Amino acid sequence: MLDELKKEVLLANKSLSENGLVTLTWGNVSGIDKQSELVIIKPSGVPYEELTMENLSVVNLDGELVEGKKPSSDTPTHLLLYKRFPEIGGIVHTHSPYATSWAQAGRDIPVLGTTHADYFYGSIPCTRPMTETEIKDNYELKTGHVIVEAFKNRHYKETPGVLVHGHASFSWGSSAKEAINHTIVLEEVAKMGMWTEQLKGDVLSIDRALLDKHYFRKHGKYSYYGQN
Numbered sequence: 001m002l003d004e005l006k007k008e009v010l011l012a013n014k015s016l017s018e019n020g021l022v023t024l025t026w027g028n029v030s031g032i033d034k035q036s037e038l039v040i041i042k043p044s045g046v047p048y049e050e051l052t053m054e055n056l057s058v059v060n061l062d063g064e065l066v067e068g069k070k071p072s073s074d075t076p077t078h079l080l081l082y083k084r085f086p087e088i089g090g091i092v093h094t095h096s097p098y099a100t101s102w103a104q105a106g107r108d109i110p111v112l113g114t115t116h117a118d119y120f121y122g123s124i125p126c127t128r129p130m131t132e133t134e135i136k137d138n139y140e141l142k143t144g145h146v147i148v149e150a151f152k153n154r155h156y157k158e159t160p161g162v163l164v165h166g167h168a169s170f171s172w173g174s175s176a177k178e179a180i181n182h183t184i185v186l187e188e189v190a191k192m193g194m195w196t197e198q199l200k201g202d203v204l205s206i207d208r209a210l211l212d213k214h215y216f217r218k219h220g221k222y223s224y225y226g227q228n
Ligand SMILES: O=C(CO)[C@@H](O)[C@H](O)COP(=O)(O)O
Pocket: 025, 026, 027, 028, 042, 043, 044, 045, 046, 071, 072, 073, 074, 093
């Protein structure tokens, strides 16, 4: 069932280690089949080298297990994002060191350069801290809620990633593979941002003209990037 999507999600989870985005099992990748509304996600606590097509978790949007092992502990967060960000097809959550450092500092990653602007239209937001009640009651679902709240004034397709305050990042894309690419970029701009601030002290974002040039030359109907 859904073998093609399973293969994509399997390779995406395994690529977390290959891309230096994860330590131990501190991350998970999912993908959704829009037709059946079934989500394939990494099984909880399973080392990436032991992941197979057979042990991947398959859940419906209510979180019920349809096939495979017990799903990632972050499944409720993934499922809420699929419901509230309907055009995404894949999600990555991981504790990559630089992005996690900005999340622990509770800071948005400002647009400090064109590398960032090529992929994220504006700062990468950090959610507000969660309340004690949110943490104690259905934490992973409430994590999804604070992420959605951080996007009330920005579009999730223009900024395909977020830092969860005190926790780590979630990134997304049209597929699990694109979500991995956005996670790689998020970690890189988090690293560059930290070093830029180190070199220049409190730095300002680039101006809007440069942000627009770089973002819209890759995205939208006037894009002229690549072979298109
Ligand atoms: O955020 C966390 C733990 O803080 C999780 O992302 C785990 O690090 C991965 O959990 P599983 O996907 O293996 O349940």
